[in-house]
Amino acid sequence: MEQFQLSDVLLKKIADLISVKNNTQLKKIVKDIHFADMAEIINELNENQGIYLIKLFDSEKTSEILTELNEDVREKILKALSVKEIADEIEELDSDDAADILGELSEERKEKVISKISDDNLADNLIELLSYQEDSAGGLMAKELVKANENWSVLKCLSEIKKQGENVTRVHSIYVVDDMDILIGRLSLKDLIISSSKKKIKDILIPKVDSVNVMESGEEIAKIMSKYDLEAIPVVDDKKHLLGRITIDDIVDFIKEEAEEDYLIAAGVQGDVEADDSILELTKARLPWLFLGLVGGLGSVFILEGFEEFMNDPTYKALFFFTPLIAAMAGNVGVQSSAIIVQGLANDIVKGSLLKRLIKELGLSLINGIILGLLTILFGLGINQPLELSLVISLSMLCVIIVAALIGTSIPIILDKKGIDPAIATGPFITTSNDIFGIFLFFYIAKIFLL
Amino acid sequence: MEQFQLSDVLLKKIADLISVKNNTQLKKIVKDIHFADMAEIINELNENQGIYLIKLFDSEKTSEILTELNEDVREKILKALSVKEIADEIEELDSDDAADILGELSEERKEKVISKISDDNLADNLIELLSYQEDSAGGLMAKELVKANENWSVLKCLSEIKKQGENVTRVHSIYVVDDMDILIGRLSLKDLIISSSKKKIKDILIPKVDSVNVMESGEEIAKIMSKYDLEAIPVVDDKKHLLGRITIDDIVDFIKEEAEEDYLIAAGVQGDVEADDSILELTKARLPWLFLGLVGGLGSVFILEGFEEFMNDPTYKALFFFTPLIAAMAGNVGVQSSAIIVQGLANDIVKGSLLKRLIKELGLSLINGIILGLLTILFGLGINQPLELSLVISLSMLCVIIVAALIGTSIPIILDKKGIDPAIATGPFITTSNDIFGIFLFFYIAKIFLL
Numbered sequence: 001m002e003q004f005q006l007s008d009v010l011l012k013k014i015a016d017l018i019s020v021k022n023n024t025q026l027k028k029i030v031k032d033i034h035f036a037d038m039a040e041i042i043n044e045l046n047e048n049q050g051i052y053l054i055k056l057f058d059s060e061k062t063s064e065i066l067t068e069l070n071e072d073v074r075e076k077i078l079k080a081l082s083v084k085e086i087a088d089e090i091e092e093l094d095s096d097d098a099a100d101i102l103g104e105l106s107e108e109r110k111e112k113v114i115s116k117i118s119d120d121n122l123a124d125n126l127i128e129l130l131s132y133q134e135d136s137a138g139g140l141m142a143k144e145l146v147k148a149n150e151n152w153s154v155l156k157c158l159s160e161i162k163k164q165g166e167n168v169t170r171v172h173s174i175y176v177v178d179d180m181d182i183l184i185g186r187l188s189l190k191d192l193i194i195s196s197s198k199k200k201i202k203d204i205l206i207p208k209v210d211s212v213n214v215m216e217s218g219e220e221i222a223k224i225m226s227k228y229d230l231e232a233i234p235v236v237d238d239k240k241h242l243l244g245r246i247t248i249d250d251i252v253d254f255i256k257e258e259a260e261e262d263y264l265i266a267a268g269v270q271g272d273v274e275a276d277d278s279i280l281e282l283t284k285a286r287l288p289w290l291f292l293g294l295v296g297g298l299g300s301v302f303i304l305e306g307f308e309e310f311m312n313d314p315t316y317k318a319l320f321f322f323t324p325l326i327a328a329m330a331g332n333v334g335v336q337s338s339a340i341i342v343q344g345l346a347n348d349i350v351k352g353s354l355l356k357r358l359i360k361e362l363g364l365s366l367i368n369g370i371i372l373g374l375l376t377i378l379f380g381l382g383i384n385q386p387l388e389l390s391l392v393i394s395l396s397m398l399c400v401i402i403v404a405a406l407i408g409t410s411i412p413i414i415l416d417k418k419g420i421d422p423a424i425a426t427g428p429f430i431t432t433s434n435d436i437f438g439i440f441l442f443f444y445i446a447k448i449f450l451l
Numbered sequence: 452m453e454q455f456q457l458s459d460v461l462l463k464k465i466a467d468l469i470s471v472k473n474n475t476q477l478k479k480i481v482k483d484i485h486f487a488d489m490a491e492i493i494n495e496l497n498e499n500q501g502i503y504l505i506k507l508f509d510s511e512k513t514s515e516i517l518t519e520l521n522e523d524v525r526e527k528i529l530k531a532l533s534v535k536e537i538a539d540e541i542e543e544l545d546s547d548d549a550a551d552i553l554g555e556l557s558e559e560r561k562e563k564v565i566s567k568i569s570d571d572n573l574a575d576n577l578i579e580l581l582s583y584q585e586d587s588a589g590g591l592m593a594k595e596l597v598k599a600n601e602n603w604s605v606l607k608c609l610s611e612i613k614k615q616g617e618n619v620t621r622v623h624s625i626y627v628v629d630d631m632d633i634l635i636g637r638l639s640l641k642d643l644i645i646s647s648s649k650k651k652i653k654d655i656l657i658p659k660v661d662s663v664n665v666m667e668s669g670e671e672i673a674k675i676m677s678k679y680d681l682e683a684i685p686v687v688d689d690k691k692h693l694l695g696r697i698t699i700d701d702i703v704d705f706i707k708e709e710a711e712e713d714y715l716i717a718a719g720v721q722g723d724v725e726a727d728d729s730i731l732e733l734t735k736a737r738l739p740w741l742f743l744g745l746v747g748g749l750g751s752v753f754i755l756e757g758f759e760e761f762m763n764d765p766t767y768k769a770l771f772f773f774t775p776l777i778a779a780m781a782g783n784v785g786v787q788s789s790a791i792i793v794q795g796l797a798n799d800i801v802k803g804s805l806l807k808r809l810i811k812e813l814g815l816s817l818i819n820g821i822i823l824g825l826l827t828i829l830f831g832l833g834i835n836q837p838l839e840l841s842l843v844i845s846l847s848m849l850c851v852i853i854v855a856a857l858i859g860t861s862i863p864i865i866l867d868k869k870g871i872d873p874a875i876a877t878g879p880f881i882t883t884s885n886d887i888f889g890i891f892l893f894f895y896i897a898k899i900f901l902l
Contacts, residue, residue, distance in 0.1 A: 036678050162645050189640045194613050226707065227487050229700045231682065248699050249680045255703065256677065259710030260794055266717050267790030267877055268783050275795030275808075279815050286787050287819055293783045294823050297776025298830050304772040311762055311771075320762075320771045321755040324778045324886055325748025331782070332719050332744045332879055336737050339718030343711055344726030357726075364730050368738055372745050379749050426718055428783055435775055 004037040011044055018049050026056060035061055039068035042077075051080045063092040066101060070276070075104060083109065087116035095122065096142035096250065099129035129244075135218040140254070141235040141244030147175045150184060150202040154195050161192070172232035175242055176205045183234055183242045185209050211236045214243055219258065222251050261423070262346075266339060268293075268428040289428040296432035300327075300439050307443040309451070315386055319446055322393055323439055329372070329397060330404040330438025331431040337361060337408030338426045345416050354413055358406055365405035369398035389450075396445040400438040407434060455488040462495055469500050477507060486512055490519035493528075502531045514543035517552060521727070526555060534560065538567035546573065547593035547701065550580035580695075586669040591705070592686040592695035598626045601635060601653040605646050612643070623683035626693055627656045634685055634693045636660050662687045665694055670709065673702050712874075713797075717790060719744075719879040740879040747883035751778075751890050758894040760902070766837055770897055773844055774890055780823070780848060781855040781889025782882040788812060788859030789877045796867050805864055809857055816856035820849035840901075847896040851889040858885060 010029075017026045030038060030053070038057075042050040042065065054062055054077055066074060066089055078086060078101070086105075090098040090113065102110050110130075117123045125143040132138025146164045148157045161174065174192065176185040185205035195204050211234045212221055225233060225248060235244045261272065268289035273281055304323065310316045341357070373394035380390030408430055412422035461480075468477045481489060481504070489508075493501040493516065505513055505528055517525060517540055529537060529552070537556075541549040541564065553561050561581070568574045576594040583589025597615045599608045612625065625643065627636040636656035646655050662685045663672055676684060676699060686695045712723065719740035724732055755774065761767045792808070824845035831841030859881055863873035 034679060036680075158644060161641075189644070190612075193609060193640070193644070226700075226703050228485060229487075231700065248703065249677075249682065252677050252699065252703060252706065255706060256710070259707070259714070263710070263714050263717060264790055264794060266714060267786045269787050269790055273791065274798070275791050279811065279818065282791070282815055283818050286784075286815070287822065289787070290780070290783055290819055290823060291826075293779045294776070294826060297773070297779050298827070300775040301769075301772040301834075304775070305769075308768075311768060317759075317762055318752075318756075320774075321752040322748070323771075323774050324751040324755070324890055325745070327775045327778055328744045328748050328782075328883065328886055329741070331779075332741055332882070333737075335718045336720050336740070339715055339720055340724065340726050340733070343715060347725070360730065364733055364737070367730065367734050368741055371738065372741060375742075375745060376749070383752075431783070432779065435779055439775055 004034065004040070006037070006040050006044065011041065014041065014053070015045065015049055018045075018052050023056060026053070030056070035064035036068045038065045039070075043070045043073050047073075047076045047080075051077055059088045060092050063089040063097075067093065067097045070274075071104070072277075074101070078105065083112045084116050086113045087118075090126075091117060091119060091122065094142045094144055095125045095129055095244075096140065098122075099126050099139075102126060103130060103134065132214065135254075136214070137212045137216040137218075137221055137235045137246060138214040138243070140218055140221065140250050141214075141246045142250075143244045145175060145234070145242075145245040146173075147177055147242060148187065148201050150176050150178055150200070150205065152201045153197065154192060154199050154201065154204070155197040157187075157192060157201055158197070161189075172245075172247065173234075175209070175234050175245070176201055177242050181242060182240045183209060183211055183236050186234075209234065211240070212246070213238065218251075218254050221246060222255050222258070225251050226255065262342070262426075265423045266335075266426040268431075292432055293428055296436050299436050303436065303440045303443070307447065310443070310446070315389060316446075316450055318385065318389060319393070319443065322442070326397060326400055326438050326442045327435045330400050330434040333365065333368070333401050333404040334408035334430040334434040335426055337405045338412045338422075338430050341409055341412045342422045342426055345412060345422050354410065357409055357413065361405045361409045362402060365402045366398075369401040372401070373398050392446050392449045395449075396442040399445055400441050403441060404434045404438060407437070455485065455491070457488070457491050457495065462492065465492065465504070466496065466500060469496075469503050474507060477504070481507070486515035487519045489516045490521075494521045494524050498524075498527045498531075502528055510539045511543050514540040514548075518544065518548045521725075522555070523728075525552070529556065534563045535567050537564045538569075541577075542568060542570060542573065545593045545595055546576045546580055546695075547591065549573075550577050550590075553577060554581060554585065583665065586705075587665070588663045588667040588669075588672055588686045588697060589665040589694070591669055591672065591701050592665075592697045593701075594695045596626060596685070596693075596696040597624075598628055598693060599638065599652050601627050601629055601651070601656065603652045604648065605643060605650050605652065605655070606648040608638075608643060608652055609648070612640075623696075623698065624685075626660070626685050626696070627652055628693050632693060633691045634660060634662055634687050637685075660685065662691070663697070664689065669702075669705050672697060673706050673709070676702050677706065713793070713877075716874045717786075717793075717877040743879055743883055747887050750887050754887065754891045754894070758898065761894070761897070766840060767897075767901055769836065769840065770844070770894065773893070777848060777851055777889050777893045778886045781851050781885040784816065784819070784852050784855040785859035785881040785885040786877055788856045789863045789873075789881050792860055792863045793873045793877050796863060796873055805861065808860055808864065812856045812860045813853060816853045817849075820852040823852070824849050843897050843900045846900075847893040850896055851892050854892060855885045855889060858888070 014026065014029065017029070033041070042053060045053065050073060054065060057065065066077070069077065090101060093101070102113060105113065114123050114126060117126070129138065129143065146161055148160065152160065174187040174189065175183055176187060178184050185207045186209040187201065187205055191204055210228065210230065212224065214235050214237050221233065224230070230248070232245050232247045234242055235246060237243055268286070270285045270288055273285040310319050376394045376397060377390045380387070380393070411430065412425040415425055416422040465477065465480065468480070484492070493504060496504065501524060505516060508516065517528070520528065541552060544552070553564060556564065565574050565577060568577070580589065580594065597612055599611065603611065625638040625640065626634055627638060629635050636658045637660040638652065638656055642655055661679065661681065663675065665686050665688050672684065675681070681699065683696050683698045685693055686697060688694055719737070721736045721739055724736040761770050827845045827848060828841045831838070831844070862881065863876040866876055867873040
């Protein structure tokens with residue numbers, strides 16, 4: 001299987017066919033294109049072309065395409081569809097995807113769409129799903145699942161599954177409940193096929209069944225599912241009533257989004273933006289961190305002014321030539337330290353005392369600092385800089401590296417303990433504070449030794 | 452389900468019981484602990500304790516624990532196990548996990564272990580799996596799968612599945628092959644249950660079956676599986692012979708590892724390290740990028756020396772106080788731009804011409820640069836700096852921001868076109884080159900206007 005490659009030629013061909021309204025030819029071209037690829041095509045077309053194209057498909061395909069579109073494109077297309085049309089699409093979807101799309105509509109349209117849904121059970125399910133927090137188990141789960149009563153026979157269970165299974169795309173596990181709808185076990189389709197048809201479900205169920213509470217966070221569920229290699233997990237309320245199930249494909253998307261967010265935060269980009277977003281959205285995501293950098297930079301202007309006296313000395317004024325080096329070292333070391341800790345926190349491998357971490361980090365930065373310091377002394381010899389000055393620069397740099405590493409290690413651990421996402425510490429936050437702190441420390445140490 | 456929380460109390464209790472060799476009590480404590488959690492415990496124990504504990508379990512649990520251990524801990528434990536013991540563990544595992552463990556042994560031990568495996572079929576499968584590249588489809592796939600011949604009846608297929616299914620933990624799809632073992636379709640267990648038992652498989656199979664070539668890269672497979680929401684994908688050779696299958700849980704791990712790697716690279720940490728690795732390993736991962744920073748910093752010493760004449764002017768010497776600000780701006784803007792592009796490249800949303808991207812980036816940096824420049828002028832007024840100087844600083848900073856953004860955008864796109872992982876561009880590489888370039892540009896522009 002080759003991944004579909006969207007070509008400019010194909011895009012142009014589709015756009016041309018839309019402009020002459022050649023539906024026969026259009027349908028022929030798009031017939032074999034997977035809905036995920038179709039979404040990619042529509043993302044690239046303009047609004048009217050996208051709407052034209054999406055109305056060409058039957059509801060089953062349209063609804064799948066809708067779930068895969070970029071959010072801003074979907075918003076425009078949903079605006080162009082009637083309440084009845086949206087309701088038709090939604091009826092084709094699994095309840096979790098349907099609820100996600102409904103959640104993007106205005107309150108008023110949301111209610112109108114729900115009132116147009118002919119299947120009352122689905123409407124109730126959607127109202128329930130919409131009541132949960134988006135990134136909680138309730139917001140991630142689907143209502144479609146296959147469940148069996150413990151008192152059924154294997155035979156009855158098989159025929160029930162044929163019925164229930166029609167609405168469920170993929171059957172991972174059959175969840176077993178008691179008469180009160182409380183989750184008490186699970187079965188695999190394989191177990192069911194292997195067992196004699198007269199046996200009762202309660203005799204063959206596996207009583208050990210993992211579940212998550214409906215309020216659990218998506219992040220925690222992602223950890224649990226990937227740690228224990230689960231492909232689906234049932235969702236229950238506080239009294240263990242079975243409410244829905246979360247499948248691994250929803251979690252894959254969640255893991256990817258979380259990782260992307262951390263990566264962008266580390267690079268000083270805030271929130272959920274993409275290269276294709278508008279200049280305004282991108283500015284909103286980038287300017288705050290640049291502003292922080294500006295404040296830090298202007299702060300260091302004051303610090304440097306405070307050490308202006310070095311400028312009057314023909315030798316020592318060279319210290320000012322080293323400020324970018326010191327700032328870079330402080331920033332780089334700090335970001336490295338905090339990224340390793342953030343990664344460790346995410347994988348639950350940062351345990352034990354903060355003190356032990358700091359001692360390790362101290363050792364590490366001593367090694368790095370001494371090596372880099374010696375290289376700086378060699379450089380000084382190379383440019384005929386007075387040895388005294390080189391020694392002071394190297395020593396100050398060593399101190400800056402140590403302090404930057406300790407700050408970089410502590411901040412994420414402290415943030416994590418306070419329940420704040422430690423990833424924000426890796427970004428410009430660390431760089432900026434370490435810049436200022438590093439420059440101050442550098443000149444301060446130099447002053448002690450030289451003036 | 453609560454995620455297991457490893458406590459110091461539990462660890463101490465286990466360590467104490469090991470020291471007094473109280474196996475009865477130990478077995479009682481660990482009985483209900485999931486193997487993934489057990490691996491976490493052993494990761495924290497010392498080598499001898501870990502080996503003691505692992506020998507306490509039956510091979511089924513031991514083998515599962517082995518797959519979950521940290522690589523360095525597993526290496527030590529495998530060294531302490533005999534060739535026969537390792538062979539026993541490996542026979543309990545799915546072929547993909549077994550091959551991963553075998554792959555970590557020395558060539559000599561690997562062969563010895565394989566020769567001790569009693570199941571010849573498994574031994575052959577392992578030799579085959581070991582022949583593939585670790586991160587290719589062949590290296591990721593398992594040989595265990597359920598396959599049906601197109602000429603079987605549904606009844607025969609069901610009874611074959613009962614047989615084959617015993618070795619397969621989770622049956623996602625049943626792959627249908629012709630007499631030449633060429634993949635021609637698929638079936639779900641659900642289809643099979645729903646169909647009449649006399650039908651032939653060829654009458655009910657779904658002919659559209661996605662597959663990946665055995666040489667395909669893990670990265671590409673991750674993209675395909677997550678884009679098309681696949682839970683398993685069959686692996687075939689060039690002639691479409693069915694060789695194995697890859698399941699989504701293997702891909703989840705792969706996606707997580709890739710994301711972690713990108714994140715660490717962006718933070719200037721090279722390769723696959725963790726907070727718990729040794730100081731030596733961490734130094735190896737961090738020092739190269741710090742060295743790059745040092746070279747850049749020392750390079751900027753020369754640049755600043757070149758503009759020493761500004762120091763003789765009582766007003767213009769203030770320019771030197773602004774170097775950390777300029778370096779920070781150049782670095783931050785460059786990292787932001789490149790991170791957004793790297794993210795876009797990973798998600799295949801960076802299309803169209805480089806020129807269009809650069810024009811957008813130009814617009815974006817003009818907005819950011821003008822806002823930040825105006826703030827800098829305000830700052831200058833606040834500290835009674837001559838307006839002329841503030842204007843020049845702001846103008847130079849604007850140019851630096853624009854150039855940094857353009858460099859940050861181009862480098863990842865160029866690297867990607869050359870087949871190099873663009874993620875490396877987000878890290879200290881961009882920061883360092885932008886530092887130097889930014890500082891030079893800043894003083895050069897100031898010189899044009901002021902001297």
